[in-house]
Amino acid sequence: MGTPSNIKLIDENGLRLDGRGDEELRPIKITTDVLERADGSAFIEWGGNKILVAVYGPREAYPKHTQDIEKAVIKARYNMAAFSVDERKKPGPDRRSIELSMVISNALSSVVFLEQFPRTSIDVFIEVLQADAGTRIAGLTAASVALADAGIPMKDLIVGCAAGKVENTIVLDLNKEEDNYGQADLPVAIIPKTKDIVLLQMDGDMSEDEIDRAMDLAINASLKIYEHQKDALKRKYFSIAQEDEQ
Numbered sequence: 001m002g003t004p005s006n007i008k009l010i011d012e013n014g015l016r017l018d019g020r021g022d023e024e025l026r027p028i029k030i031t032t033d034v035l036e037r038a039d040g041s042a043f044i045e046w047g048g049n050k051i052l053v054a055v056y057g058p059r060e061a062y063p064k065h066t067q068d069i070e071k072a073v074i075k076a077r078y079n080m081a082a083f084s085v086d087e088r089k090k091p092g093p094d095r096r097s098i099e100l101s102m103v104i105s106n107a108l109s110s111v112v113f114l115e116q117f118p119r120t121s122i123d124v125f126i127e128v129l130q131a132d133a134g135t136r137i138a139g140l141t142a143a144s145v146a147l148a149d150a151g152i153p154m155k156d157l158i159v160g161c162a163a164g165k166v167e168n169t170i171v172l173d174l175n176k177e178e179d180n181y182g183q184a185d186l187p188v189a190i191i192p193k194t195k196d197i198v199l200l201q202m203d204g205d206m207s208e209d210e211i212d213r214a215m216d217l218a219i220n221a222s223l224k225i226y227e228h229q230k231d232a233l234k235r236k237y238f239s240i241a242q243e244d245e246q
């Protein structure tokens, strides 16, 4: 973090490089049921992020030593395509993607009724096709929609957003320049019905008051994004109902 002197992230009118105000979200579009061979799928476009999620399962877990005799295991794999970023990303897992796969698996495990499917795995493939900061949260938000699309019993969806600090201002939903050159980034994900926090990370420095304000912004925005998730699922069932009528 730390801004190169030639980049001004917030202008004299308080607007950000992409024209947003400090509490504004980037445009978000979620589509479900996008892959025929997956049990569930979703595609999310969030600002410049484009992320595809495929869900398979519950199915017998392999290798067998990964089975839990009492419940299903969620195996989420976060992967960034080599062409998803400005500088070609070396294909394959790295420390960052292994960490993100773990925090996303943990978050999803908190809403799925895992005990209904002992010895199985629920495999969640999160493929980042184009990255523009906030991919862990966008991937997790889309993954919970893909799980619902697969008909997997869950107590709620999971939704999140990041907030952070840029040029001493608390801002919502950092873009790539803000993530790279800002002072702090705080991704948050919640179970919207209970507001339980299921993912919380921070990169950079903020005071306690700033963290409180960033969390409030991120949680309020998450509740708006929850509406996009539900709309995506409703559109799917509406189109199925229409097909049935014909």
Ligand code: CDP
Residues within 6 Å of the ligand: 085, 086, 087, 089, 096, 131, 132, 133, 134, 135, 136, 137, 176, 179, 185, 187
């Ligand atoms: O994407 P997210 O904010 O969850 O994770 P990050 O590690 O804070 O990465 C922020 C952004 O940096 C990514 O969304 C990409 O746009 C970019 N990045 C990159 O260009 N090359 C990488 N190897 C990793 C990240």
